[in-house]
Amino acid sequence: MIILTTLIFSVSAYFIGALNGAILLCKLKGWPDPRLEGSKNPGATNMLRLHHAQAASLVLIFDLLKGVIPVYLAYFAGVPPVAIGFIGIATCLGHIFPPYFGFKGGKGVATGLGTLLPLGMDMTGLVIITWLLTIAVSGYASLAAIITAIAAPIFIENIKPEFTLPVLMLSCLIIIKHISNIRRLIRGKEKKIVNWKQ
Template sequence: MIILLTLIFTVSAYFIGALNGAILLCKVKGWPDPRLHGSKNPGATNILRLHHAQAASLVLIFDLLKGTLPVYIAYFVNIPPFAIGFIGIATCLGHIFPPYFGFKGGKGVATGLGTLLPLGMDMTGLLIFTWLLTIALSGYASLAAIVTAIAAPIFIEFIKPEFTLPVLMLSSLIILRHISNIHRLISGKEKKIVNWKQ
């Protein structure tokens, strides 16, 4: 029964994750496809660059919620931690490879964070603090995502160690999606979202 339930949740999570907030908002507003402009990543950061903070906030909330809901419901019905990890990863894979949009999606940062929110307010607070601190110190949204992804398995090991392996898998996926950003950071070509020198 648990195997069948996990399979149903995993498949459902993938298709829920594929509902990309940035692309849908741009379609509703009649704005250009965010995958063709700015950083070409259909996420909240690129929407902030291309439009305004309100639009970016809507995308962020949408992508957080679609990550949170499948994991929270799975947690509520007592699906085992390892299986919940696969459900969270499936949600992120849906965001990254959405079948509704030609399998060209975002990098899964907000959705990945959303999948971790049900693990507790202490975990959530640590992740948000890490992301904000990195942004404040560096100005790079991509670096903040990478640092937070690296920190997440460390945090969860001390908070809910039964979720360490799934979180490690999720973090690895997010870091892999940022390989191009890592190259640009090293070469000094990455664009800052905040520039304190201005």
């Protein structure tokens, strides 16, 4: 019964995760596909670069919620912790490989954060603080995502260790999606979202 419930939630989470906020907003507004403009990543950061803060905020909230909702529903349905973790991963896989948009989606950062929010305010606070501090110090959104992904399994191991494995897997997935950013960071060619020198 637990396996069937987990499977149903995971499949549903995948298709919910595949609803990309940036792509849908651009279609609604008649804007160019964000996968073809700017950083070519359909996420909040690229929407900020291409349009304005309001558009980026809408995308961020949308992508956070689609991570939160499946995990919360699974929790209230009594799904075991490890299974809930895999449901969260399914949501992020939907965001990264959306069947509605030719399996070309985003990098899963906001959606991944959304899946962590139901794990508690302590975990949420640590993740958000890590992301904001990295942005404040470096100005790079990609570096903030990478460092937060590295830190998340360490945080969860000390807060709710039963979720360590799925969070570790989710972190690996996000880091793999940022390989091109890592290369640009090493070469000094990554674009900053905040430039304190200007």
